Amino acid sequence: MGLLQEKLSKFRVPQMYMERGVYPYFREIDSAQDTEVMMDGKKVLMFGSNSYMGLTHDQRIIDAAIAATRKYGTGCAGSRLLNGTLDIHVELEKELAEFVGKDEALCFSTGFTVNEGVIPQLAGRGDYIICDDRDHASIVDGRRLSFATQLKYKHNDMDALEKELQKCEPDAIKLIVVDSVFSMEGDLANLPEIVRLKKKYNASIYVDEAHGLGVFGRQGRGVCDHFGVTEDIDLIMGTFSKSLASIGGFVAGDKDVINWLRHNARSYIFQASNTPAATAAAREAIHIFKTEPERQERLWKITNYSLKRFRESGFEIGETESPIIPLYVRDTDKTFEVTKLAFDEGVFINPVIPPACAPQDTLVRFALMATHTKEQVDFAIEKLIKCFKQLDILK
Numbered sequence: 001m002g003l004l005q006e007k008l009s010k011f012r013v014p015q016m017y018m019e020r021g022v023y024p025y026f027r028e029i030d031s032a033q034d035t036e037v038m039m040d041g042k043k044v045l046m047f048g049s050n051s052y053m054g055l056t057h058d059q060r061i062i063d064a065a066i067a068a069t070r071k072y073g074t075g076c077a078g079s080r081l082l083n084g085t086l087d088i089h090v091e092l093e094k095e096l097a098e099f100v101g102k103d104e105a106l107c108f109s110t111g112f113t114v115n116e117g118v119i120p121q122l123a124g125r126g127d128y129i130i131c132d133d134r135d136h137a138s139i140v141d142g143r144r145l146s147f148a149t150q151l152k153y154k155h156n157d158m159d160a161l162e163k164e165l166q167k168c169e170p171d172a173i174k175l176i177v178v179d180s181v182f183s184m185e186g187d188l189a190n191l192p193e194i195v196r197l198k199k200k201y202n203a204s205i206y207v208d209e210a211h212g213l214g215v216f217g218r219q220g221r222g223v224c225d226h227f228g229v230t231e232d233i234d235l236i237m238g239t240f241s242k243s244l245a246s247i248g249g250f251v252a253g254d255k256d257v258i259n260w261l262r263h264n265a266r267s268y269i270f271q272a273s274n275t276p277a278a279t280a281a282a283r284e285a286i287h288i289f290k291t292e293p294e295r296q297e298r299l300w301k302i303t304n305y306s307l308k309r310f311r312e313s314g315f316e317i318g319e320t321e322s323p324i325i326p327l328y329v330r331d332t333d334k335t336f337e338v339t340k341l342a343f344d345e346g347v348f349i350n351p352v353i354p355p356a357c358a359p360q361d362t363l364v365r366f367a368l369m370a371t372h373t374k375e376q377v378d379f380a381i382e383k384l385i386k387c388f389k390q391l392d393i394l395k
């Protein structure tokens with residue numbers, strides 16, 4: 001056995017949980033990602049999806065993806081810089097810039113590679129990148145690729161952010177990077193206060209709207225729009241893999257900043273461009289956001305109903321203000337066990353353990369779609385009460 005194999009064969013964690021029958025990952029779904037999915041011949045209620053607007057199986061989006069595939073084929077066989085730019089990429093960029101209220105936008109093949117490619121191009125040697133300690137992994141990877149000094153503050157603690165800003169050289173770029181909606185806990189960044197600090201310390205702000213688009217703001221324009229601070233946010237990024245029912249991502253900002261990124265963000269220049277199908281699907285989703293406000297209203301109605309029911313039933317759900325509802329377990333083994341018990345009762349939820357959260361904060365993540373019915377939520381909550389009680393998580 002080579003050194004590599006010998007070293008990696010010591011990684012026993014998955015086997016340990018597999019032997020106990022509670023390993024919760026890579027579960028196969030053999031249907032569309034809807035409120036109900038088929039798994040191994042069994043119907044399961046899906047409460048683990050990021051498809052907040054419930055559009056992944058919408059006929060109009062499917063038709064748009066098929067039409068684009070027929071016209072442009074299945075792939076672009078090149079990067080945006082060279083032969084991979086289609087007219088629909090450019091049109092989507094214009095639509096996204098207008099949608100989030102910025103001059104211009106760039107579309108990437110995934111949201112992950114937006115953060116990974118853009119963040120290191122915004123702050124370099126002698127500058128600072130300042131992150132919330134719960135920021136998404138793609139932000140962490142993006143900042144690690146930068147030569148800037150890396151600073152972190154305790155989740156949503158504005159005094160801690162101010163202390164970090166005070167450490168910075170006044171003339172250096174100070175880039176504050178935050179998720180608008182924290183993807184595991186469902187709480188919001190305090191953008192109004194971050195904007196106040198930005199102005200006080202002459203900093204810049206980059207907001208990741210992955211979980212904010214579709215859900216918050218006018219017609220789903222995001223949390224920056226919801227707080228009315230779009231103008232004071234320097235860069236807004238988003239992904240197509242959640243409410244937009246596709247795959248891909250974008251960054252939007254001022255003309256000159258976007259022009260710099262267009263020619264310097266490595267995942268924009270050196271990564272093959274997004275597929276015609278995914279691009280057309282995202283365009284159609286934006287169109288639906290704008291023309292069907294009742295969808296966003298339905299999402300909030302079912303979210304508020306679920307929040308109330310979880311609270312009344314005694315679940316610990318933290319500070320969430322979104323369709324992402326964390327059900328705290330605070331024990332890794334029990335988090336896996338309750339995920340398995342719920343699955344056996346026909347409810348799909350996601351376990352969240354370190355590094356996605358702190359060791360004492362393990363939870364299961366219950367997420368809503370605009371298309372969930374009250375009956376589905378009632379069924380799931382009854383089952384979850386039973387499973388949480390069985391493991392003594394809920395008294």
Ligand code: PMP
Pocket residue numbers: 110111112113115136138179183208210211239240241242247248249
């Ligand atoms: N940012 C956040 C906050 C996310 O939750 C995710 C995906 N989970 C990403 C970025 C990466 O986006 P994608 O998966 O669409 O590449």
